[in-house]
Every structure is written in structure tokens, then in C-alpha cells.
Amino acid sequence: MSAVWGVHMPESLGFDAVEQGFVAIGWPELGDLRQIGASREAVKAAVAEAYPDLKEGSIPVTAGVLFRFVHEIEAGDVVIYPSKHDRQVNIGRFTGEIEHVPVDEMPNRRRVEWLGHFPRSDFSQSALYEIGSFLTLFSVRTHVAEFLAKVALASPRQAEAEEVASADDDSVTGTVSRQAVETTQDFVVRRLHNGLSGFEFEHFTAHLLECMGYTARVSEKTGDGGVDVIAHTDELGFEPPIIKVQCKRRTDQIGEPEVSQLLGTLGEGECALFVTLGSYSRAARALERNRPKLRLIDGEQLVRLFMENYAKFSARYRTLIPLRQAYIPDVVAEE
Known part of the structure; x- marks a missing residue:
């Protein structure tokens, strides 16, 4: 059974990601993520070396995101991308292809076949909260059925839990602030x-x-x-x-x-x-x-x-x- 992943990307990338069929993550100083050793420890070491100013507590979280993006996502897994540029919830399937685009601010990409694009108002507020994670890449668990019902898919397999306990305060605070703004927007629009x-x-x-x-x-x-x-x-x-x-x-x-x-x-x-x-x-x-x-x-x-x-x-x-x-x-x- 497929896992369900959530992805966040910058607003500037939204149109291209939807029209060209991909999702992407950043950290350009690391280069092609496929060239890093296939273990979490290797990725942690690469992150620490490439970003020496990164807060210590953020290193395992960042490394976990990168490792999962390259090594844990499988072809056929479902991806949910809440796009800010048009306030849509985009649902698709990973095709299995990984790309590195060195000229891009988000150079590491996975190809996606989009299955549907839906207004945020089609989903419950609690479901929207779940896909408002502070992580760039995360697993969706609680409201899986609600999202998959929109594209007529069955229940997925479960991905392993993310390493999130040591996320830095600014990241969490920023996510809470963003969710407060988005919740108000959702409320007024509804x-x-x-x-x-x-x-x-x-x-x-x-x-x-x-x-x-x-x-x-x-x-x-x-x-x-x-x-x-x-x-x-x-x-x-x-x-x-x-x-x-x-x-x-x-x-x-x-x-x-x-x-x-x-x-x-x-x-x-x-x-x-x-x-x-x-x-x-x-x-x-x-x-x-x-x-x-x-x-x-x-x-x-x-x-x-x-x-x-x-x-x-x-x-x-x-x-x-x-x-x-x-x-x-x-x-x-x-x-």
C-alpha cells in the first residue's frame, strides 16, 4: 500500500510544480542528494558541513527530511501539496523519478502525476491543520481518508514517524503564526x-x-x-x-x-x-x-x-x- 506524504514549497515555485508535475526541496549547498551516503548519519554529517550556522537541534530534523525524500518515498506513494499561490490542495502520485536541477533554488525534485487540484474549502479545518506541518516533507496520517477520497484512492501504508522533537523554536513559532493566518483566511472564505x-x-x-x-x-x-x-x-x-x-x-x-x-x-x-x-x-x-x-x-x-x-x-x-x-x-x- 502507498504512503501519503505532505510537501511544502515556496510560493514562487507553485505554478511550475503544478504545471510541470514535480515537487522539490531546497538546501542547494548539498548538491545532488543522491550522491550523499544512504544513511541518516551520512546525511546529518553532510548537512552539518554544508550549513555550519544551522542550529544544532535543526540538523537531525533537516537530515531526516532529506533522507526521506531520497530514500523512503516510493513510486506510487501519494503526495499532498497545499499551494499558497492559489490556495489549492494538490493531490498526486510519485512516479519514482528523482532529478537534480542545479540552477534552481529548490534543486532536488521528484516527479509527480497530479490526480486532482481542490480548493482548501473542500476540506475540514482539522485536515488543513495536519498539512500545515512546519516540515518541508512529512507523512500524513490522521486525515488520510479525507484526502484520498477526493481522488478515489484506498488507505495507504504508514511511513515511519519523523524526527521532530528537536525542531528549533523559530520554525515552530513561524508555523503556528502561518497557520493562524491561514485559518482566518479559511474561516472568512468559508x-x-x-x-x-x-x-x-x-x-x-x-x-x-x-x-x-x-x-x-x-x-x-x-x-x-x-x-x-x-x-x-x-x-x-x-x-x-x-x-x-x-x-x-x-x-x-x-x-x-x-x-x-x-x-x-x-x-x-x-x-x-x-x-x-x-x-x-x-x-x-x-x-x-x-x-x-x-x-x-x-x-x-x-x-x-x-x-x-x-x-x-x-x-x-x-x-x-x-x-x-x-x-x-x-x-x-x-x-
Whole structure:
């Protein structure tokens, strides 16, 4: 039976990993990990030599990750990659091929056949906690059935436990901080997705724009594909720019054709804003970079804008999404 592994990668690698079919880990100073001796002690010695400033307690944890990546993963094992660039949970199978790409910041790769890509909102919060481990590579155990059910796979074999007891405090604190942020984002997205209809989400978006200082009105309910909200900076709406807004209460990925459709509605002095609870494809983001009158707001950005303007929101929305201010450590966990 296959084991189930979780992998974390930098956001900058997300599109390539999904589109090209691989997962990767870093530590470039070690070179090709296949050239290190096939024992944990050999890997520990290599890590200590290549990274002399690494905290002593982190050496066995780092070495364990590297050893497992090269020597314990088998062809057919399942991999779960929670990608930050689009807030998706990607599930696939390892094919068994290992590569070293020396020009890359994450040079050691394993090829993956992706079986499915799912919004975070498809999973329970406790399952999302499990794949929020501070390790780059870890085994998934508690919520295996929930993840595998999405791709119609059976229960796996169990991998050996990771060596995690001596992980350094900054790594753990950074993970806790990141999970707190992600949990809040998940909570807000779930409440908006489950608590509002598509038409109500348009009103929410219009209200958000008003809280940000715009005048906004929801267009007549004419069905999918049209402009949902009109926003402008002057009260009567005569002065440019006029902002045409498309709203999608979806948690999956928006592609370039849908964004181009909105651009096709623009006239002189008009701008386009696309708002979704999900994410955007690489092609859609490229279109945004090349069109100065286009802005794309994904679920993560929408949550940030909502939280920044939370005090201005009407009681209806603050009741739907109850939040309170808290402070968390501003520490980024190191790879």
C-alpha cells in the first residue's frame, strides 16, 4: 500500500510544480542528494558541513527530511501539496523519478502525476491543520481518508514517524503564526461561500468598495457573465475612472477567458476589477500584468481587504463573519 506524504514549497515555485508535475526541496549547498551516503548519519554529517550556522537541534530534523525524500518515498506513494499561490490542495502520485536541477533554488525534485487540484474549502479545518506541518516533507496520517477520497484512492501504508522533537523554536513559532493566518483566511472564505448566494456576494463586494471609499451599485440581476457591480470615485458616477466589477463566489481557479470577457465590456475611461473567493491561472495573472486597467482580487487578497476595513462593515456582515483583533508572532519559518 502507498504512503501519503505532505510537501511544502515556496510560493514562487507553485505554478511550475503544478504545471510541470514535480515537487522539490531546497538546501542547494548539498548538491545532488543522491550522491550523499544512504544513511541518516551520512546525511546529518553532510548537512552539518554544508550549513555550519544551522542550529544544532535543526540538523537531525533537516537530515531526516532529506533522507526521506531520497530514500523512503516510493513510486506510487501519494503526495499532498497545499499551494499558497492559489490556495489549492494538490493531490498526486510519485512516479519514482528523482532529478537534480542545479540552477534552481529548490534543486532536488521528484516527479509527480497530479490526480486532482481542490480548493482548501473542500476540506475540514482539522485536515488543513495536519498539512500545515512546519516540515518541508512529512507523512500524513490522521486525515488520510479525507484526502484520498477526493481522488478515489484506498488507505495507504504508514511511513515511519519523523524526527521532530528537536525542531528549533523559530520554525515552530513561524508555523503556528502561518497557520493562524491561514485559518482566518479559511474561516472568512468559508463563511462568504456558504453564507451568501452569488447575488449576495455581489452586494458584499459593493459594500467592501464603499468601505474603501468608492461609490458602488450592484447591476441588475441578469445572470452569469455580465458586469455585476459599477464603482466610481464621485458620488454621481460621471467622472472617470468607472470601475466594472465581475464577482465570482467560487473557490476554484478562474481562467484567462473569463477575465478577457470582462475586459471586453470596457469603454473609454473604464477599468476592470475581477473578484473571486478562489484564485487565478498563470495566464490570467499574465493578462493582469500586461493590462494596466485590470486588477484581479483573489480570496487571500479579498480577506485582507475585508479585515483592513472590518470596523466599517455593516452589522450584517460582522455577524456573518465574527472576528476579533489578536497579535501573533511575525516570524517566518525557515525551509
